[in-house]
Amino acid sequence: MTQRNRTLLYIAGILIIMMSSTFIFPRYGRNTNKKVDTENNQQEISQEKLPTVGEEIIQENQSQYTIYIEKPIIIDLKDSQKQEAANLFITQSINNLIDDFKKDLPEETTETIQSSLEGEYEIIFFSDSLFSIRINYSRYLSGAIDLTIQSKVLNYDIENSKELTLENIFNQESDYLSFIATTASQQLNSAYSSSDEDITNWIKSATSSEKENFSDFVFNKQEILIQFSSDQIGSMIAGADEVKIPASDLMQYMSDSSLKTLWEEI
Secondary structure (H helix, E strand, O other): OOHHHHHHHHHHHHHHHHHHHHHHHHHHHHHHHHHHHHHHHHHHHHOOOOOEEEEEEEEEEOOOEEEEEEEEEEEOOOOHHHHHHHHHHHHHHHHHHHHHHHHOOOOOOOOOOOEEEEEEEEEEEEOOOEEEEEEEEEEEOOOOOOOEEEEEEEEEEOOOOEEOOHHHHEOOOOOHHHHHHHHHHHHHHHHHOOOOHHHHHHHHHHOOOOHHHHOOEEEOOOEEEEEOOHHHHOOOOOOOOEEEEEHHHHHHHEOOOHHHHHHHHO
16 A cells, blocks of 8 residues: 555544544533433422411510510412412401400509410411411410410411301201211210219300301311310310311211312322
8 A cells, every 4th residue: 555545544534533523422412411401400390399387476565565476477389379368368367366455455454464465376287278277375464363375276278269167168058067066065075074064064055056166176187176265165174175076077068168179189
């Protein structure tokens, strides 16, 4: 082979290597970039915030009274309007609690101890479509013998932006009130196990078939919990202050609602 042919062969070899690299290395580079993009996407998905319950402190300190309440707030809902409506419901409910306290403040007192309202929230159930939250609070009015410990329930349908009540979760044509009243009476009589006439009368009155007796309820995935305040059952006796009714026992009395949908999915 002549020197000229060897030179041409060498140049051809270089060209072949260069042409091959344009197919091999760019493809490799593109695959690498795709892999990096996929990892970035997965990281973004994992960092996506889920709806939850945050906290805001309401605090007021006046010469006549003090207020300290832990207020729940809904955050990170995908639908900002529904989130705003849910938080407005919570705000109005707590404002009503505060307004009632201020209305009951004594006009004048010689007591040096301030009146007070303190509360904290308890999440019974929360999802992006429903929540059931209980505000446990204590009230003391200056000059009173002792403080009052009570709770306020916040049951809300986020999906449909409305409060959940007995009227909109139960079929009003059914005898759900009679069923709830009978169940509550049985559980409370069993819990107190007393033949005392006063206790018997308290329970009988507190569990009569009236909506007002059972309006303070919370719920979770398995049941409704109906709570009774001390002035319903009696502040001087010890025992159960709530009754639990399984969801399965209530389904036949329910109208279509988000709560019924939740229980049907369990």
